[in-house]
Amino acid sequence: MQDKRPTEAELAILGVLWAKGPSTVRAVHGVLEPERGIGYTTVLKLLQIMLDKGLVCRDTSARSHVYEAAIERTSIQDALVSDLRDKAFDGSAASLVMHALSPQRASADDIARVRAWLDALEGTEP
Amino acid sequence: MQDKRPTEAELAILGVLWAKGPSTVRAVHGVLEPERGIGYTTVLKLLQIMLDKGLVCRDTSARSHVYEAAIERTSIQDALVSDLRDKAFDGSAASLVMHALSPQRASADDIARVRAWLDALEGTEP
DNA sequence: AACGAAGTACGAAAGTCTTCGTTGACATCT
C-alpha cells in the first residue's frame, strides 16, 4: 500500500464507487457495461485486484459483497494532477492550468468559477 | 497514426526533444540516464517505436541519426489535460484547476500568474 | 431433493510497455 495510482480501468470503477457509494459488483457492472461494454467477471476481477492493492474495501457479510472506495477522491485527484504537472508541464502548475482553462476547451462557467475561487482565496490569505 | 497519446517513457523522451531540440540517441540518453538509469539501447528502441507511431521524425543522413519531436508540445499537453479532466474530474475543468492551484501544492507565483492571465483574458473577451 | 439463478474465486490468454542483450555495420586509430 504505497503507490496510490490506479490504472485506467480501476479509475473508472472508483468513479462509480465515488458517485454511488458502496456498491455490489452487479451495481458497478450495471453502470460500466453500457458505457464501455465490460463483462461482469471482469469487473469482479478488477475489484479483487483493487482490494489487494488497498484501493477498495468490502463488506462480505452478505452473499453479494459490497465494495467501497478506500481512498478519498481528492487524494487520487491530487496525485494525478501532480503527476501530470511534473511529467508534461515541467512542474509548472500555472502552465497546466492555462491549458485546462483555455477558452477553446473550458466553458465560460468554468472560468468564472475559478475566478471566483481565486477571489475568495485572496480574501482568506492576505 | 491516430492515437497521439504517448506512454510515460515516451513522454520523458519527448520532454528532452522539446527542451533540447533535435538530438541524437546519445544526447537523449545522456539526459535520461542520470535521472532514471535507463540504458542506451532502451532509448534507441523507444525512439524507433515512436518513429513508427509518428511521434518523432528523424534525419538519417549522418551516421548518428538525429531525432526530432513530430508533434507540438502544446498539442500533447492539451490531450493529456482533457484526458485527465474527463477521467478523474467528471469533465469539470474548474475542479481540476482548483486541485492544481490548491495553495498546498502551487506556489504563490503560480497563483499570481494565473490570476494575471485571467485578467488579460477578460480584457480580450468581453 | 433437485434445479436453476446469482455469486465468488481462480487461472490463463492477449495486449501493451519497458527493458536490454546480441549482432552486424561502419569508422577511426595504430
Add this chain to the structure above:
DNA sequence: AGATGTCAACGAAGACTTTCGTACTTCGTT
C-alpha cells in the same frame, strides 16, 4: 590491415493491464 569504439537494428524477456471462461458455492423455488 587489424583492433577498438560507436552506432542502428532486431528479437525476446519480463512486467503490467485487461479480459473472460470455467469451476465451485450458495440461495430460493419447485
